[in-house]
Amino acid sequence: MRLSSCFMPTLRENPAEAQITSHRLMLRAGLIRQTSAGIYIWLPLGLRVLHKIEQIVREEQDRAGAQEILMPTIQSAELWQESGRYEAYGKEMLRISDRHGREMLYGPTNEEMVVDLFRNDIKSYKDLPKMLYHIQWKFRDEIRPRFGIMRGREFLMKDNYSFDIDAEAGRISYNKMYVAYLRTFARLGLVAIPVRADTGAIGGDLSHEFQILAETGESTLYYDKAIEKFELATLTGDIDPDSIEKLQSLYAMEEEKHDPDNCPVAPEDLRSAKGIEVGHIFFFGTKYSEPMNARVTGPDGKLVPVEMGSYGIGVSRLVGALIEAGHDDNGIIWPEVVAPYKVGLINLRLKDADCTAACDDLYHRLTDAGVEVLYDDRDMGAGGKFADMDLIGLPWQLIVGPRGLKDGMVELKCRASGAREQLSLEAALSKLGA
């Protein structure tokens, strides 16, 4: 993509309404624009990141055996009246009515809808287990939206729902998601701590929150340092059931529930860090299947309510969390797997024919090789180009100017480490995978 034809409105100053790092950087780097409290437009650069995160989440869901569907954002109130949550959900649910005066709502979650889907089409234990997920926009009319995309009212969530014949099988589905989550966050280059959690409005008796470690996180966590070692193992392979049980038994608590005087972990093994909640998994058994009459016939011919779990990842929140976990004074530092482009090609002197010819050639060769390049072909000073490129945080900057070019050299800068290398054009190309 040529920057001269790209919609990337970067800001030199911090917008007044943005108080936290990720919100400021998302506005300044031209990833999002706010339209009203907690509701945002995703601009081209931000949308590319969102899509890449979404894709990694999708791949790990598929790998765990879940199947993707897509449920609507607008739901009928009827299903919610059936489950009893229509009143219980309160003002956080955005209620609307259609032209016939029917009560509708903008979905804050999809348990009711997916249970309805399930009960209409699945009748036998032979069809279990099933895991169905979708990645869809949700709306929760938060009392107080804040922190930009981190707690918006409209947000993109992956929500998965598992259906099993009994609690034991349900626990297996739960653990599959538990592992899928560890893998997902590890692929994004994040350290996630699974913390035993309350079940809240969703209900149930088994639940974990996944907290991303970042200095600017909202909650303070205390956990056994052994958790970090376990997570490294998930980078390379699956975890066997015994390991999952062991990992889940390790201590991890939010500050409110952490009692320093009665902590089972020795002080030298205890870690304390700030976290951002990006995922939450629940096993809630028959909480919805019972009232909504979602039953299957078991091997013995008897009808039993299906055992369920639900599993959420805040996809749009992850964009903010990744920035909180990866930035410096100059801007964002994206992990390569989610960066909007891999390489930022900087043409320092557009009016120099040789320089521009070299840049055009590099751009085409990289693009032809499948490398994602954002080519800064704007006619402006070098300072602004460097500042913008640091701000938007692409992993590699390929800097081309007449000075180096007369010796046949270009500069390759790593955004994360700041390391710079003088390379020949061919060496730079091969280093970038072209």
Next chain:
RNA sequence: CGGAAUGUGGCGCAGUCUGGUAGCGCACUUCGCUGGGGGUGAAGGGGUCGCAGGUUCGAAUCCUGUCAUUCCGACCA
């Protein structure tokens, strides 16, 4: 919802106390000099001061109402 602020060109702000017809920096347009970390000179364009009433000869400024946004608290992916 309880508490606290703020609304003035695209962005950041001054002007409000003490009423007199709107200003600064950045950005933008044109031309020139520049050209490796936001350079520089000249000339321009853009705002009925959130909105609605009121007071006044006159309101960004005073009064009343209203809307929006943000921050702190309880809740959430």
